[in-house]
Amino acid sequence: MAKILMKGNEALGEAAIRAGGIHYFAYPITPQSEVGEYLCKRLPEVGGTFVQAESEVAVGNMLFGAASSGKRVFTSSSSPGISLMQEAISYIAGAHLPAVFINVVRGGPGLGGILPAQSDYFQATKGGGHGDYRTLVLAPSTVQEAVDLTMLAFHLAQKYRNPAMILADGMIGQMMEAVEFPDKYVEDELPPTDEWAITGCKGRERRIIKSLFLDPVALDKNSFELEKKYQQMREKEVRYESYNIEADNQVLLVSYGTMARICQTVIDELKKKGISVGLLRPITLFPFPAEELCREAGKKNIKAVMSIEMSTGQMVEDVERFVRGQKPVTHYGRTGGIVPSPEEVSEEIMKVLESKKNRG
Amino acid sequence: MAEAVKSIFKRPRAFTDVVTHYCPGCTHGIIHRLVAEAIDELGIRERTVGVAPVGCSVFIYNYFDTDFLEAAHGRAPALATGLKRTRPELILFTYQGDGDLASIGTAEIIHAANRGEKITTIFVNNAIYGMTGGQMAPTTMPGQVTTTTPYGRDVKWIGFPIRMCELLATLRTPAYVERVSVHTPHHIINAKHAVLKAFRNQVEGKRFTFVEFLSTCPTNWGLTPRESTAWLEKNMLPYYPLGCFKDTYYEEEPE
Amino acid sequence: MPGITIDKNQCKGCELCVNACPQQIISMSKEITKRGYFYAQVHDPSRCIGCRMCAITCPDAAIEVHSHGTMYVLFEY
Numbered sequence: 001m002a003k004i005l006m007k008g009n010e011a012l013g014e015a016a017i018r019a020g021g022i023h024y025f026a027y028p029i030t031p032q033s034e035v036g037e038y039l040c041k042r043l044p045e046v047g048g049t050f051v052q053a054e055s056e057v058a059v060g061n062m063l064f065g066a067a068s069s070g071k072r073v074f075t076s077s078s079s080p081g082i083s084l085m086q087e088a089i090s091y092i093a094g095a096h097l098p099a100v101f102i103n104v105v106r107g108g109p110g111l112g113g114i115l116p117a118q119s120d121y122f123q124a125t126k127g128g129g130h131g132d133y134r135t136l137v138l139a140p141s142t143v144q145e146a147v148d149l150t151m152l153a154f155h156l157a158q159k160y161r162n163p164a165m166i167l168a169d170g171m172i173g174q175m176m177e178a179v180e181f182p183d184k185y186v187e188d189e190l191p192p193t194d195e196w197a198i199t200g201c202k203g204r205e206r207r208i209i210k211s212l213f214l215d216p217v218a219l220d221k222n223s224f225e226l227e228k229k230y231q232q233m234r235e236k237e238v239r240y241e242s243y244n245i246e247a248d249n250q251v252l253l254v255s256y257g258t259m260a261r262i263c264q265t266v267i268d269e270l271k272k273k274g275i276s277v278g279l280l281r282p283i284t285l286f287p288f289p290a291e292e293l294c295r296e297a298g299k300k301n302i303k304a305v306m307s308i309e310m311s312t313g314q315m316v317e318d319v320e321r322f323v324r325g326q327k328p329v330t331h332y333g334r335t336g337g338i339v340p341s342p343e344e345v346s347e348e349i350m351k352v353l354e355s356k357k358n359r360g
Numbered sequence: 361m362a363e364a365v366k367s368i369f370k371r372p373r374a375f376t377d378v379v380t381h382y383c384p385g386c387t388h389g390i391i392h393r394l395v396a397e398a399i400d401e402l403g404i405r406e407r408t409v410g411v412a413p414v415g416c417s418v419f420i421y422n423y424f425d426t427d428f429l430e431a432a433h434g435r436a437p438a439l440a441t442g443l444k445r446t447r448p449e450l451i452l453f454t455y456q457g458d459g460d461l462a463s464i465g466t467a468e469i470i471h472a473a474n475r476g477e478k479i480t481t482i483f484v485n486n487a488i489y490g491m492t493g494g495q496m497a498p499t500t501m502p503g504q505v506t507t508t509t510p511y512g513r514d515v516k517w518i519g520f521p522i523r524m525c526e527l528l529a530t531l532r533t534p535a536y537v538e539r540v541s542v543h544t545p546h547h548i549i550n551a552k553h554a555v556l557k558a559f560r561n562q563v564e565g566k567r568f569t570f571v572e573f574l575s576t577c578p579t580n581w582g583l584t585p586r587e588s589t590a591w592l593e594k595n596m597l598p599y600y601p602l603g604c605f606k607d608t609y610y611e612e613e614p615e
Numbered sequence: 616m617p618g619i620t621i622d623k624n625q626c627k628g629c630e631l632c633v634n635a636c637p638q639q640i641i642s643m644s645k646e647i648t649k650r651g652y653f654y655a656q657v658h659d660p661s662r663c664i665g666c667r668m669c670a671i672t673c674p675d676a677a678i679e680v681h682s683h684g685t686m687y688v689l690f691e692y
Contacts, residue, residue: 054468210421
């Protein structure tokens, strides 16, 4: 398959179509409106659905309705829009339905800015909506990875009958990189949708798709059924990448998305100066690569663990939790649309190493 | 010689044989039955999907022998949009109360109507919030006492009730908008024809049909069911005129 | 000869059928059902004209109407 130069937003849309996600409901919001603009032309070509809804609140609920059909449905939005969809995501999870949400993160809170940030880690991985549910979160760092993970997201959403989110950021959305579209994404066999989908009750008992369980025993049961799925995700779906993990690493960086690419540059620069730093890049933010982090952080050569994220400190809480007190953990980040330069990050790493030296 | 016994009225097939949780005299039961009759008469039970609201009729899915979805409060038209667009062969209807449709759901209903989604909306207007215990609704009458308007709805502070049929009829796209009542058998018979027409329009592929039902809420109005029908006639009928507000599909309209 | 049967299991004693019947042959019983409602019953079945008004107004679809032999249908329902 030939490589094409594509804008991230458009590549995300095309990736969804290649994965069979041809039913799209969305609302424009910077920096991802190009996804909708691209899809409104492409979807009629493949017999898909395109609806520009009246608000993200409506989008989330249209997804709920469309997801109950058993077909592959998705949307794209950015931070404030994803906030409006939280109610629907909670309902979709509670009703055991698959749907894919593409979040091209921008600066917040509030109306925030339109430049990239990574300040939605909590919202994506810790719920966002109400109730005991989780969203499967995948964080790409290149446009090619965004394509691959989008196709994977549809697969996993259907496998687990749960919402899945692509946590990209404004940079990935706006930049152009060479991408290749795999012909099909096949990992393992998927359960058929016609066992639960709403198709009209011809020839069978009627089906009700709901998340209401007034009986406490029934609601407890539903929530623990959801938890069982999340436990399976924790066991089977963790994905991560390591960069320069060597026996002489002094510091372990934990970073995802485009920030991780900057960290790679930092690592290369520091290597030239003789300082060895390693990077653990989570690809799935939920389920987080907890065991891997714990193991890497526990190695004797590691003096400190740093979480580098374009936020005031969100992923660092999970990093602290999974380092389990073995090493000191700090966070470095800028937000508002500021992308830390490699020099800034290097300086921070040197500061951390200095302070460790002084304390001996 | 025994003559053949013929049934001339019985419970429709689409209406399940369970005892509903509705209060005695609640008109939800009548409206459910009318919808079930329409589904039976058009022969669409096996491809009809209802979307349940949040309100007293949150359990409507227990009372219809069709597939059902349960929506978040006010969002039923959005759910119906999503499902109808991905499975256009299904017949979709939403069933919503005054809080669901005229309060939290105003954006969803106006836009589903305006986009001309091929769905049918049944709007139950009883001028109060039933399930949550009798608070004011956007459709509460001026001077009406509710738990959040203990001295009566004061229009100087909170305005007049919303007339949804008139509002939706100003949109060019919808095919059929009618207001009916169910407080006497005569009105129920007219209402049945409206429901049939609404569903038939959807079967024929017309876009967006809407029937508003003036209904009673004996429990929260503090009246007996029989007194409630009289209260509706006296107080609601003058403000919410019955009749058809739109019966042209924009493609048929003269330029 | 038309007649009705009222399902006591469904009847919630709302009395709308009492109002609706043009022959005024429905009234409420003095006993309660197992759900605690006074149920509707026909106290003069011979005067039923099979107009179906009671069944049409019943919110619980508790009333079935049947006829024997010829019946004039008074309205389309």
